[in-house]
Structures are given as C-alpha cells and as structure tokens.
Amino acid sequence: MGRVAYVNGSYVPHSEAAVHIEDRGYQFADGVYEVTAVYQGKLIDEQGHAARLDRSLRELQIAWPVKRRVFGLLMREVIRRNRLTNGSIYVQVTRGVAPRNHNFPKGVPSSLVMTTTAKDLDTLLGGEPTQVITVPDIRWGRPDIKSIALLPNCLAKQKAGEAGCYEAWQVDKDGCVTEGTLSNAWIVNAAGELVTRNADENAILNGITRQAVMELAQTASLRVVERPFSVDEALAAREAFLTSTTSFVKPVVRIDGKPVGDGAPGSVTRQLGVLIGERLAAAVR
Ligand code: PLP
Numbered sequence: 001m002g003r004v005a006y007v008n009g010s011y012v013p014h015s016e017a018a019v020h021i022e023d024r025g026y027q028f029a030d031g032v033y034e035v036t037a038v039y040q041g042k043l044i045d046e047q048g049h050a051a052r053l054d055r056s057l058r059e060l061q062i063a064w065p066v067k068r069r070v071f072g073l074l075m076r077e078v079i080r081r082n083r084l085t086n087g088s089i090y091v092q093v094t095r096g097v098a099p100r101n102h103n104f105p106k107g108v109p110s111s112l113v114m115t116t117t118a119k120d121l122d123t124l125l126g127g128e129p130t131q132v133i134t135v136p137d138i139r140w141g142r143p144d145i146k147s148i149a150l151l152p153n154c155l156a157k158q159k160a161g162e163a164g165c166y167e168a169w170q171v172d173k174d175g176c177v178t179e180g181t182l183s184n185a186w187i188v189n190a191a192g193e194l195v196t197r198n199a200d201e202n203a204i205l206n207g208i209t210r211q212a213v214m215e216l217a218q219t220a221s222l223r224v225v226e227r228p229f230s231v232d233e234a235l236a237a238r239e240a241f242l243t244s245t246t247s248f249v250k251p252v253v254r255i256d257g258k259p260v261g262d263g264a265p266g267s268v269t270r271q272l273g274v275l276i277g278e279r280l281a282a283a284v285r
Contacts, residue, residue, distance in 0.1 A: 004081040006074060006114040008065075011081055014115065023111055024095040028102070029149035031094030031111070032056035036075070037245050038084050039121055040284040043075060045245075048208040053091070056146045061104070062095050065112035078114045087118040088246050092148060124247055125280070127273040129265050130166035131254040132185075132242070134231050135159060137170035137178045144202040153181035167242055169231075169255065176228035178203050183244035184210040185252075187229055187237035187260075188268045195233075198226040209243040209276070216275040222268065231255065239266030248280075249273040 003014035024030035034053045037044040050068065057064060066074065075089055092113045098105030139152045156168035160181070167180040177185050178197055184207040186196045194217055199206035217224045234240055240252035240260045249272045251265035 003116070004078065006078050006112070008111055008113070011078075017113075017115070019094075019111060019113065020097045022100060023097050024105075025092065025111065025148055026094075027100050028095075029147065029151075030060075030062075031092055031148045032060065032062065032146050033090065033092040033148050034146060035088050035090050035245050037088050037121060037280075038079055038116070039086055039280055041079065041085055042284045043079070043089070044280060044283055045208045045212065046072065046075075048211065052146060052206070052208065053093070057093060059142070059145050060095075060147075062093060063110050065093050065110040074112075074114065078116060082116040082118075084116045084118060086121045087116060090115045090117070094148070119246060121246065121280070125273070125277045127249055127251055127265065127270065129251045129253045130242070131164070131257075132167045132169045132180070132252050133160050133163050133165050134171050134177070134256055135168045137172050139170070142202055143178070143205055144199065146205055150181075157181040165254075166250070167252075169234075171231060172203065172228070174228070175230045175232075177231060177234060179205065179207075180242050180244075183207070183242040183247060183250070185234075186213075186241050186243065187234050188239035188241075188266060189233070189237050192223070192238075192268070194222055194224045194268070195229045195237075196224070196226060197228055200226075203228075207243055207245075209245055209248065212276065212279060213243050213249065213272055216272060216279065220271065220275060222272075235260065237261065239269050241265075241269040241272070248276045 005014045005017035034049045036049045094111045096108040096110045098108045135156045160168040169177045238261045251269045
C-alpha cells in the first residue's frame with residue numbers, strides 16, 4: 001500500500017492528493033502548519049504541537065477545521081494508514097476555499113491536510129555535525145506564528161545549501177541571531193551558559209524541541225539564558241547547536257566557514273543530544 005494523504009475529510013493516495021486552486025493557502029499563504037515526530041508509531045509531544053497550532057490559529061483568527069479530539073484521532077488514522085513507524089506527520093490548516101479576495105471569507109470552513117514522511121529518527125538522533133551560514137532576517141514581523149508563508153526561509157535555506165551548509169542562521173537589524181529557517185539557534189558561552197533567543201518578543205518560533213531542551217538543561221543543572229546573541233558572540237562561543245523536531249540537537253561546528261570552539265561537537269551539545277534521545281525513548285515506553 002502506498003502513501004496516503006488526508007485532505008478535507010477524505011483519505012486519498014498521496015500521488016493524487018490535491019487542494020482547490022482557490023484555497024487561501026495556495027492563493028495567499030493564509031494558513032498554518034505543524035510537524036510532529038512519530039517514533040515507534042507514537043506521536044511525540046502531541047500536546048505541545050496541538051497547543052502551538054491552537055495559538056497560531058487564534059493569532060490569525062482561523063477556526064479549527066475539526067474538534068480537537070477528532071483532530072487527534074485523524075492524526076492517528078493517517079499514521080495507521082501509512083503504516084508509519086518512524087518519521088513525521090505534517091498538518092496544514094488554511095482559511096479555506098473562497099473566491100480570491102483579500103478580506104476573510106464568511107462562513108467558509110477551514111481546510112485540513114495531513115501527510116506523513118518516513119524518516120530514520122535514530123540516525124538523526126546521532127547529532128551529525130553541521131555548518132551554518134548567516135543571512136539577514138527578512139521575514140515578516142510575526143515568525144512566532146507557524147505560518148505556511150515560508151518564502152524567506154526557503155531563500156535562506158537554498159543559499160545555505162549552495163554554500164554546502166545545512167542551515168542559515170537569520171540575523172536581525174541589530175546583528176543578533178534570531179533562529180534558523182527550520183530550527184532554533186543556541187550557543188554555549190565561556191561561562192557554560194546555554195544562550196538562545198528569547199521567545200517573548202515574537203522574533204522566533206518557540207520550538208517544541210527548544211522547550212524540551214530547556215527542561216532537560218534544568219534537570220542536568222545547566223543554566224539557560226534566553227536573550228539575543230550576536231554573530232560575533234556565537235563565533236566566540238565554546239559550542240553551538242540547533243534544535244528542531246526531526247533534527248533534535250545538532251552540533252553547529254562552523255558559522256560562515258569559521259570554526260566554533262575547536263570546530264568539533266562540544267560536550268554540552270553531546271550531553272543534550274543523549275538526553276533528548278533518552279526523552280524520546282521514554283515517551284514510547
Ligand atoms: N524555527 C523555525 C523557523 C522552524 O520552522 C522550526 C520548525 O519547523 C523551528 C524553529 C523548530 O521548532 P520545533 O522544535 O517545534 O520543530
């Protein structure tokens with residue numbers, strides 16, 4: 001059996017799945033999304049992702065497409081129909097289908113699409129060292145909303161790829177790193193503090209993995225400081241890493257071609273990588 005997508009009430013072969021040309025997601029990027037990891041068939045951090053989806057929808061005044069309880073059942077059914085063991089489930093909600101007009105349509109149900117992707121999460125947990133470039137953060141003023149409008153992220157990620165790097169760290173007008181294009185950015189400074197951009201000023205997406213790492217750091221008696229840090233501070237840091245749902249904790253060993261610390265994954269980063277792996281294993285026990 002091939003891949004199956006859920007599209008507005010129907011389960012359809014992935015290759016035939018389609019939305020209407022006047023879906024507002026297609027016309028205006030008027031929608032939001034979530035990517036949740038699936039490990040040994042189970043949803044990881046389901047509540048955190050559902051809560052962030054709820055926040056994104058509320059911020060944009062988009063109605064839930066189905067009741068929250070039904071939403072959870074649909075996700076499980078999509079995972080079951082795809083026989084997904086390890087990977088991720090992508091959920092997208094848009095403001096629905098309506099004649100193209102900037103104003104919100106009235107009485108139109110929001111659209112819901114779900115797809116899955118198989119991924120070897122155990123390998124991704126290995127924390128392969130990565131390199132990043134820095135780029136100006138040209139996004140809109142609300143990257144805290146997990147909007148499907150990802151063009152600046154795509155442009156920056158493409159530039160990173162062309163430079164042989166995994167990720168691009170976006171830099172604000174004050175020279176401080178906001179976050180990656182699909183991950184949060186962290187450094188470990190000379191004092192051994194974990195520094196990551198604060199999430200209370202709408203400058204970043206408050207990553208679910210970011211939040212998990214903050215909890216893990218606390219249990220490991222590591223100090224986390226949420227504040228902006230500059231590119232220079234990152235280059236002078238002992239360690240750097242990035243976090244996301246499917247990359248977990250990835251060491252960043254070079255920024256714009258310059259080594260961070262000794263240019264190899266640091267001990268704090270490796271420790272957090274082990275802890276996030278243990279957390280994942282505990283979630284499916
Ligand atoms: N920042 C951005 C811009 C993202 O797109 C993502 C994930 O897609 C993240 C951070 C990491 O968030 P999470 O840990 O919830 O995957």
